[in-house]
Amino acid sequence: MPDTLILPAIPAVANPELQRALQHKIDHKTKPLGALGRLEALALRLGLIQQSLSPVITAPQIRVFAADHGLARHGVSAYPGEVTAQMVHNFLRGGAAINVFARQHGIALKVVDAGVNAHFEPHPALIDGKIRHGSRDALAEPAMSTDECRRALRFGMALVADMPGNLLLPGEMGIGNTSAASLLLARLGDLPLAQCTGRGTGLDEAGLARKTQILQRVLARHADTSAPLDALAALGGLEIAMMAGALIQAASQRRILLLDGFIAGVALLVAERLAPGVRQYAVFAHRSAEPGHRHLLRLLDAAPLLDLDLRLGEGSGAALAYPLLQSACAFVNEMASFSEAGVSGDNHAAP
Secondary structure (H helix, E strand, O other), rough: OOOOOHHHHHHHOOOOOHHHHHHHHHOOOOOOOOOHHHHHHHHHHHHHHHOOOOOOOOOEEEEEEEEEHHHHOOOOOOOOOHHHHHHHHHHHOOOOOOHHHHHOOEEEEEEEEEEEOOOOOOOOEEEOOOOOOOOOOOOOOOOOHHHHHHHHHHHHHHHHHHOOOOOOEEEEEOHHHHHHHHHHHHHHHOOHHHHHHOOOOOOHHHHHHHHHHHHHHHHOOOOOOOOHHHHHHHOOHHHHHHHHHHHHHHHHOOOOOEEOOHHHHHHHHHHHHHHHOOOHHHHEOOOOOOOHHHHHHOOOOOOEEOOOOOOOOOOOOHHHHHHHHHHHHHHHHHOOEHHHHHHHOOOOOOO
16 A cells, blocks of 8 residues: 555635734724834734734744755765754754854754764754655755655654644754755746755855756756655755645644745745645745745745845744744734723724
């Protein structure tokens, strides 16, 4: 009997009655109509995700998914493959940017070994989900078998099922993963590869040209893989697959998804193709400097909260945007209405 992947149902966010009530509540706060700009739209979105007039964030969780890529042996990154494991150790010691931002904002952080080509001793901040020691070389064969891809998706789903809180901030680490993300965006988004490919961790012009040429060969090698699961197995990375599974499960439980940059965005694209509706639960933290991210945002009809020329990954952009979600919830729940404050309201406010 063939192994099948059973995905959870994704509940709808749309609720016209609740949307009207939320908008009325926002419009009658002690401010000119629309004066808090996009923060008002964010508050409305959070309320609809939670199906509540009083959205609240509890126990936010960062999960950094890490894996190595067989394609990295072809020089598609400015850094050698062993940096993935070295950075995992850095995360566990608390020395990376995402550690700093997580501590600053009081967000719980764990690292998920989805497929790093190294062995790690047990650590309280490390979750062992290793499917294999790095993906295969996609230039020669599929990066993952279909079974490995399904296992990565399932592990990501199981990881979130019992996770505390109602906000997931997914991050990633994997030398070569901008290449995997570019390939998936080109294939699933039906976009020219040149629009999807950037410098990653800092390639020069020659390096970018080499990377693009190699990725074009990979796409040609797997030209017949168009279904989302097949494309993910052939082109993707273990951390992207596991992150996609986590996003699907989180959306099925009505958790807020605070998306980082390019890699996390591609994981969302994969999740949406596999389980339509996941996109409803996503808040896009920032616009990455990676050129493919701009095309991805257009494809997903997404307006990110920040634009800081970030290109680090790790979930760092999501952690930086997190206070905006706190502020959106705070003003909806704590700001007085015109009637409560005894202030004359704007005659143009909605009735």
